[in-house]
Amino acid sequence: MNRKHNKEDILRKGMALFRLNGYHKTGTNEIIHEAGISRGSFYNFFKDKDDFGVQVLDFYGIWSTDYMKTVLTDKALNPKQRLVHLFDIFVQGYKTENYKWGCLLVGMSQELGQVNPSFTEACHRNFEDFVAVFEPCVRAGQKEGGISKKQDSRTLTLAILAMYNGALVLMKSGMRHEPLAAFQEQLNLMLEP
Amino acid sequence: MNRKHNKEDILRKGMALFRLNGYHKTGTNEIIHEAGISRGSFYNFFKDKDDFGVQVLDFYGIWSTDYMKTVLTDKALNPKQRLVHLFDIFVQGYKTENYKWGCLLVGMSQELGQVNPSFTEACHRNFEDFVAVFEPCVRAGQKEGGISKKQDSRTLTLAILAMYNGALVLMKSGMRHEPLAAFQEQLNLMLEP
DNA sequence: TTTGAAACAAACAGATTGGTCTATTTAATT
DNA sequence: AATTAAATAGACCAATCTGTTTGTTTCAAA
Numbered sequence: 001m002n003r004k005h006n007k008e009d010i011l012r013k014g015m016a017l018f019r020l021n022g023y024h025k026t027g028t029n030e031i032i033h034e035a036g037i038s039r040g041s042f043y044n045f046f047k048d049k050d051d052f053g054v055q056v057l058d059f060y061g062i063w064s065t066d067y068m069k070t071v072l073t074d075k076a077l078n079p080k081q082r083l084v085h086l087f088d089i090f091v092q093g094y095k096t097e098n099y100k101w102g103c104l105l106v107g108m109s110q111e112l113g114q115v116n117p118s119f120t121e122a123c124h125r126n127f128e129d130f131v132a133v134f135e136p137c138v139r140a141g142q143k144e145g146g147i148s149k150k151q152d153s154r155t156l157t158l159a160i161l162a163m164y165n166g167a168l169v170l171m172k173s174g175m176r177h178e179p180l181a182a183f184q185e186q187l188n189l190m191l192e193p
Numbered sequence: 194m195n196r197k198h199n200k201e202d203i204l205r206k207g208m209a210l211f212r213l214n215g216y217h218k219t220g221t222n223e224i225i226h227e228a229g230i231s232r233g234s235f236y237n238f239f240k241d242k243d244d245f246g247v248q249v250l251d252f253y254g255i256w257s258t259d260y261m262k263t264v265l266t267d268k269a270l271n272p273k274q275r276l277v278h279l280f281d282i283f284v285q286g287y288k289t290e291n292y293k294w295g296c297l298l299v300g301m302s303q304e305l306g307q308v309n310p311s312f313t314e315a316c317h318r319n320f321e322d323f324v325a326v327f328e329p330c331v332r333a334g335q336k337e338g339g340i341s342k343k344q345d346s347r348t349l350t351l352a353i354l355a356m357y358n359g360a361l362v363l364m365k366s367g368m369r370h371e372p373l374a375a376f377q378e379q380l381n382l383m384l385e386p
Numbered sequence: 387t388t389t390g391a392a393a394c395a396a397a398c399a400g401a402t403t404g405g406t407c408t409a410t411t412t413a414a415t416t
Numbered sequence: 417a418a419t420t421a422a423a424t425a426g427a428c429c430a431a432t433c434t435g436t437t438t439g440t441t442t443c444a445a446a
Contacts, residue, residue: 387446388445390443390445391445393441394439394441395438395439397436397437397438398437399437400433400436401433403432404429404431404432405428405429405430406427406428406430407427407428409426409427410425414419416419
């Protein structure tokens with residue numbers, strides 16, 4: 001029953017294009033060409049470009065949270081180590097890509113925040129999923145004693161995610177590695193009990 | 194010698210539109226209509242849309258840094274108080290606008306980061322200007338003793354700006370006020386000596 | 387008052403965009 | 417083998433977009 005193409009492949013290509021050039025700058029022609037499909041196929045799989053965009057967002061979100069969950073529940077490390085390790089991996093990834101690609105969720109949330117309610121919901125939903133993956137790890141660290149209890153777990157989680165996202169913004173704005181390093185240094189300080 | 198229109202007015206209108214709907218979603222027609230000018234005038238003032246975009250960015254940057262400088266050099270407060278006060282003002286501003294408008298620089302840097310070298314440069318330049326306004330205040334606070342010396346002034350400045358920008362990202366992603374509150378709470382903690 | 391350059395106005399053009407339509411092929415099911 | 421629905425292909429269309437052109441008005445300097 002193998003069809004020539006499947007949705008996942010197309011979503012993956014779209015994800016790469018959106019991550020590199022943004023949503024509006026990427027035309028359906030480019031997506032179609034890159035994915036090696038025809039217009040007919042594209043519009044058979046997706047209602048319209050916005051529908052595709054939302055599905056790309058969710059695809060990215062699910063893929064990300066799944067991965068983060070495996071690292072953040074790794075019993076070989078304590079909660080603080082897991083957090084630090086996860087961000088080490090992320091930073092290394094951006095370095096490998098030469099700091100050219102940002103975070104899809106950050107990018108699209110800014111570009112499409114107010115454009116279409118479906119996007120607003122999708123961004124909100126996915127960021128909240130991120131929080132839902134991080135917070136238990138933060139809370140566990142606070143309970144075990146390796147992570148600061150000066151603020152409640154949700155506040156600290158939001159602050160960490162904010163600082164990380166902001167570091168990615170600065171990174172993509174041409175400051176390259178430095179903001180990421182500053183983030184990592186500060187992360188260590190703010191986790192300290 | 195007052196002409197009917199001037200560049201500043203058009204830049205201001207464009208700034209509002211870009212801040213609300215993004216660069217690509219805002220057509221030149223919309224800009225022209227909103228500013229109450231004709232195509233001819235627009236292309237008389239600006240080489241093309243990208244040129245206009247860069248000028249909007251710089252206009253926003255200059256306006257912002259000027260304002261921040263006045264608050265961050267207010268001798269009536271100590272450095273830490275100045276920082277906290279400035280962000281209080283910003284947060285209040287976003288609240289007044291119902292969290293619908295993000296930061297132009299954050300938004301455009303994400304949308305246009307890799308699109309056109311002029312944008313890359315403009316974003317980098319303006320963010321670096323922000324750092325240049327914040328860092329002296331942070332350094333002064335470290336010297337006077339009101340602000341943490343656990344990290345050097347540039348690192349702390351970058352971390353603060355990152356966390357602030359990231360909080361704005363989360364805010365615009367539909368989480369509204371909460372990320373800003375988390376940012377402010379965490380800011381207080383990370384400034385502590 | 388003449389002149390020339392900048393500012394203004396709006397019709398226009400060329401390219402691109404997202405999306406539709408019709409027709410054909412594929413593959414699973416009966 | 418026949419049937420059916422999904423998948424594929426690509427020509428096509430209407431709308432929109434940026435940018436140009438042509439011509440008029442303004443205004444300050446000569």
